Amino acid sequence: MSTAVLEFGNETTKGKSKMSEIVKCEVCGGLFNQSYLVSHKRLAHREKTANGAPVTGEPGAIDKILSLYEQLSNQGQKDLLDRLITMREKGR
Numbered sequence: 260m261s262t263a264v265l266e267f268g269n270e271t272t273k274g275k276s277k278m279s280e281i282v283k284c285e286v287c288g289g290l291f292n293q294s295y296l297v298s299h300k301r302l303a304h305r306e307k308t309a310n311g312a313p314v315t316g317e318p319g320a321i322d323k324i325l326s327l328y329e330q331l332s333n334q335g336q337k338d339l340l341d342r343l344i345t346m347r348e349k350g351r
């Protein structure tokens with residue numbers, strides 16, 4: 260029903276107070292605040308690079324993750340590392 264869609268839309272635009280929720284970017288696998296993910300995708304994953312090559316491939320992704328990592332606060336960097344370590348341990 261359209262009313263349900265409208266209610267859902269209102270909920271998301273309000274944004275509540277879940278500022279610190281961390282989500283994974285499905286393009287590069289980086290971890291970001293949910294509120295930042297949209298801008299991250301816009302900035303980091305423009306559809307093509309200047310020479311027309313698709314923005315994919317591990318070396319490019321790692322470079323991007325590292326450059327984004329450098330933009331994090333000390334606490335953000337620590338949280339990210341903790342999460343990466345946790346992910347790796349779970350993946351065993």
Ligand SMILES: [Zn+2]
Nearest residue numbers: 284286287289
């Ligand atoms: Zn990304």
